[in-house]
Amino acid sequence: xxxxxxxxxxxxxxxxxxxxxxxxxxxxxxxxxxxxxxxxxxxxxxxxxxxxxxxxxxxxxxxxxxxx
Numbered sequence: 001x002x003x004x005x006x007x008x009x010x011x012x013x014x015x016x017x018x019x020x021x022x023x024x025x026x027x028x029x030x031x032x033x034x035x036x037x038x039x040x041x042x043x044x045x046x047x048x049x050x051x052x053x054x055x056x057x058x059x060x061x062x063x064x065x066x067x068x
Contacts, residue, residue, distance in 0.1 A: 007054065014051045015066075018044060 025040040 011051065011054050014047055014054065018047045018051070021047065 021040055021044045025037060025044065028036040028040055
């Protein structure tokens, strides 16, 4: 159960980081900061890759509820 709690915490932390990076990306795009936008896009892709690795079927079910 502790590992499940850790997994949920880790996924939640990755989601928080992704939301922050997406907000930063929006600001960079609005400010026409090309290189910053590219770097943020790369960071978001890396975080999403980590998220997909961290997910298991139970986490995916929780994520679908969270997105609704």
